[in-house]
Amino acid sequence: MPYKFSFDLSRIPKTFFRELASITSEKSLHRKLGGRARYLAEKFRIQEITGLEVSDALMLVEDLVDIYVRNLSETQKFHKTKKRALLLPHCARKYMDHHCQANFNPEIPSYSCGHCSEDCLVRRATKLANENGIDVFVLAGSSCVPQILKKNGYEGIIGVACSHELKIGGDFMQYLGLTGQAIPLTKNGCANTRFSLETLKKIMTNS
Numbered sequence: 516m517p518y519k520f521s522f523d524l525s526r527i528p529k530t531f532f533r534e535l536a537s538i539t540s541e542k543s544l545h546r547k548l549g550g551r552a553r554y555l556a557e558k559f560r561i562q563e564i565t566g567l568e569v570s571d572a573l574m575l576v577e578d579l580v581d582i583y584v585r586n587l588s589e590t591q592k593f594h595k596t597k598k599r600a601l602l603l604p605h606c607a608r609k610y611m612d613h614h615c616q617a618n619f620n621p622e623i624p625s626y627s628c629g630h631c632s633e634d635c636l637v638r639r640a641t642k643l644a645n646e647n648g649i650d651v652f653v654l655a656g657s658s659c660v661p662q663i664l665k666k667n668g669y670e671g672i673i674g675v676a677c678s679h680e681l682k683i684g685g686d687f688m689q690y691l692g693l694t695g696q697a698i699p700l701t702k703n704g705c706a707n708t709r710f711s712l713e714t715l716k717k718i719m720t721n722s
Contacts, residue, residue, distance in 0.1 A: 524565065527701075528559060585685050593694045595600070598648065599648075600651070601640065601675070604700070607707075607710065608626075671693070673695060698714050
């Protein structure tokens with residue numbers, strides 16, 4: 516289930532994510548996960564900048580660390596895969612009404628981008644995926660993910676979602692014997708959610 520609180524990390528310095536990536540490469544990180552998460556939350560004033568309660572800010576950072584650790588452990592395996600899919604949240608679309616020209620397929624169910632807005636995050640991510648031979652599914656929810664994975668025979672999955680949902684999805688993919696990379700949202704909510712296109716490009720191109 517998604518978080519019960521809203522967050523926006525757009526005001527967090529980029530050095531936070533660089534340091535987050537750096538500490539996840541340390542050995543035996545799992546033994547000091549809580550301490551590292553608290554250190555990052557306090558150093559970068561996550562609670563103050565986001566306005567979250569202390570417990571919520573700490574939970575968010577702990578989940579981010581967990582995701583970065585899992586990504587690192589799966590990187591080599593993921594880049595050996597051939598058939599890949601990108602799962603995007605529909606709430607990252609620029610428009611959530613009739614202005615959006617995405618096509619909905621009720622059989623999956625998922626949207627496919629209609630490329631109507633140049634500055635739409637979903638459009639830009641879809642274009643990037645198409646250039647790299649990756650199928651794209653824009654999801655209204657996570658319940659259709661098992662159907663997509665089992666039906667299409669994908670080897671590698673790139674998932675974009677809230678950190679908590681990514682953790683659950685990672686466990687499910689591990690159960691299915693699949694590998695993947697996760698991109699957590701930097702802003703959650705029911706509309707205008709955000710994630711890093713730069714991170715997506717690096718994962719796709721192994722750069």
